[in-house]
Amino acid sequence: MKVKITDIQHFSLHDGAGIRTTVFLKGCNLKCPWCANPECISPKIEKGFGMYISLDELETEILKDEPYYQTGGGVTFSGGEPLLQIKDLEPLLKRLNINICFETALFAGEELVKIANEYADELIVDIKMLNPENAKNVLGGNITQFLSNLDFIDLDKVTFRIPVTKYSLDDTTEICNLIRKYPPKKIEIFKLHNLAKRKYEILEKEFYTENITDAQINDFKNQLKEAFDNVEIIEF
Numbered sequence: 001m002k003v004k005i006t007d008i009q010h011f012s013l014h015d016g017a018g019i020r021t022t023v024f025l026k027g028c029n030l031k032c033p034w035c036a037n038p039e040c041i042s043p044k045i046e047k048g049f050g051m052y053i054s055l056d057e058l059e060t061e062i063l064k065d066e067p068y069y070q071t072g073g074g075v076t077f078s079g080g081e082p083l084l085q086i087k088d089l090e091p092l093l094k095r096l097n098i099n100i101c102f103e104t105a106l107f108a109g110e111e112l113v114k115i116a117n118e119y120a121d122e123l124i125v126d127i128k129m130l131n132p133e134n135a136k137n138v139l140g141g142n143i144t145q146f147l148s149n150l151d152f153i154d155l156d157k158v159t160f161r162i163p164v165t166k167y168s169l170d171d172t173t174e175i176c177n178l179i180r181k182y183p184p185k186k187i188e189i190f191k192l193h194n195l196a197k198r199k200y201e202i203l204e205k206e207f208y209t210e211n212i213t214d215a216q217i218n219d220f221k222n223q224l225k226e227a228f229d230n231v232e233i234i235e236f
């Protein structure tokens with residue numbers, strides 16, 4: 001069995017607890033304009049981005065970092081939307097005896113979400129926006145699917161990760177209500193960055209920017225903190 005990836009990043013510090021190995025799976029069913037990994041959106045191999053890797057090869061790469069996992073780390077499957085290939089990954093998930101995290105937008109079928117929840121020690125779940133029309137037009141996703149999937153995951157494994165954009169700011173009240181209803185382990189918010197600009201040039205895609213100020217980010221953080229105490233601003 002093989003899966004399609006774009007990269008394996010060793011020594012990752014932002015993708016879950018401890019020092020981690022992050023596997024970027026190729027293919028996503030959303031089209032977030034600010035995506036930091038635009039080369040992971042198309043499931044096709046394009047412009048030199050993407051390769052097939054067998055589960056045995058992937059296991060070897062992941063376990064090269066095993067000594068670092070004593071920090072509480074492990075492997076994080078990111079992307080792209082890692083849940084789209086989770087059935088192909090499952091034989092490896094079964095035999096990996098390390099901490100497993102999925103970084104997911106949670107716009108996936110219930111069956112795939114349940115598999116992820118079963119194997120995950122940690123789940124990083126993005127909250128990008130909650131307005132149904134914006135979710136449909138800007139992300140290309142069905143917000144009802146995202147919301148119903150929250151009922152199938154163990155919240156004590158969850159970190160909600162929220163990009164601070166005009167869309168999340170517009171939906172602050174709804175996001176606060178959501179985190180009251182689904183209290184996670186912690187919440188991370190982050191400002192869009194331009195680290196992926198070169199990849200957009202290579203892919204000949206338009207690079208998206210917004211002018212969100214630090215004051216707006218702090219205000220957003222403070223409003224979230226009224227709904228849930230453990231909110232952190234992270235930087236990539």
Ligand code: SF4
Binds near residue numbers: 030040
């Ligand atoms: S869900 Fe993630 S990988 Fe997919 S387009 Fe959005 S930011 Fe990119």
